[in-house]
Amino acid sequence: MKRISLILVLLSLFAGALFAQADMGITLGLNMANVSQKDITKNESRTGFNAGAFVQYKSGDNFIVEPQILFTKKGFNVDLPTDPFTSLSYVQIPIHLKYDLGVSVLKIQPFIGPNIS
Secondary structure, eight states, X not given: OHHHHXXXXXXXXXXXXXXXXXXXXXXXXXXXXXXXXXXXXXXXXXXXXXXXXXXXXXXXXXXXXXXXXXXXEEEEEEOOSSOOEEEEEEEEEEEEEEEOOOOSSSOOOOEEOOEEO
């Protein structure tokens, strides 16, 4: 059931590109995650990555809707004898609402939106 839901979400995110003028691309990034708990005295952040694809649908001159699908790795190190390393993998589906400021030299686009993972 989860696979069918994921396939339907992916199809709905990228199907609109066939019918509207849209820009598509890839995105890569770096994650630094940590966790804090009062019983744990020594913990360290771990560096991970994220990679995925996005589609930008333009609405009017300056408004943009940008759904993404990302695979991301997060984790932390804890000073425990049993399992000192924790690594977590996520599939995230953020949907950003952007506003293009129209600066010709830089592409400045502030955004807000939900993130499902």
